[in-house]
Amino acid sequence: MTGQKFQYKKMKFEELILLAQNDDMKALEELIKQEQRNVFAAFSYLTQNKQDISDLTQEALLRIARNIKTLKNPKNFKGWANQIITHLYYDEIRKISRKPNTISIDSETEESNEFTIKNLLPDKRCKPQEKCISLEIEEIIKNEINNLPEPFKIVIVLRELQGMSYDEIANATKSSIGTVKSRISRARLKLQENLKNYI
């Protein structure tokens, strides 16, 4: 059993996709294991509520797993998965706009925004050292991206986090390449401006 798991871990991502498309559940499980960090990170920059991040991550992974057979070319997995993320994100915005404004008494946002001692200490798990940024800066960046107006937030996440091309982003967001180009540029300028004291 351990040997089998080890083999799946060593496989190329595209091989995992092909096996998963042929009903290999172990391959599908490994594929989700490898993809879940990406999906979780994307939603962490798109929404602030921890429960929403978890729910959306789970739903996106479930859709990826359920629809893996519909992916024609394994090389297009990234773009395809990001379309799922984008659609879910748009659905979430629509849901929020219909809901009345409520404040959760369990909300943790206030605590996470505080400059606590834990947030100020450098993260010992983080290696190599030059890539290490403090939890404080990570939180600030997350908040700044989360506070961007809607059309800018999704494009910056798809470009910077997911590494999608302008063409793929235009497809996912149903807009033109020119619009994508201008939105990414404006989002970067805005973020650079807001974060210049930390750069």
Add this chain to the structure above:
Amino acid sequence: MENPNCQQVINLLELYINGKLSPILANAIEFHLNICPKCRKKYFELKTEINNVKDKPKIHSNRVERQIEHYIQNLSAYIDNELDDKDNIKIRKLSIVNTQARQKLEDILYFRQMLQNSFDKTKNNLKKDYSEEIIHRILNSGRKRINSEYVSLVISTLFLIFWSIEILYLYN
């Protein structure tokens, strides 16, 4: 003033940011900012505000300024390798000859690296493993589907048997 309190620090922040305090006082403020997150937050907010006032856009009239404007508009697409050859060359050329442009390029590349590091850190912050749960849900929904298909098959078979018996009964 050896250990200024928060109120005193906040009152002196503007002078501190503009470098108008004596070195001893500036050191005391700096020490306080290092240990007090609330004052440090105020300090960053005020610094951003002061920088915004200082950096208000001026009217771009001459050719170099227009070039820089075009440069800034296209810099983002340039670092993403999404420009056509003509604009690519323009950006590359200005990055070489103009220090202001080069600085902007270095800034945006550094900024992108900072975002990348932040994203990498967030990815590693995932505590939960969703894979087993997802597979479990998929297998369960598959079973339910098979079960419902099986039930409908049994019902239709029973219906067929009843129907045949009824036909036989009628003919007899």
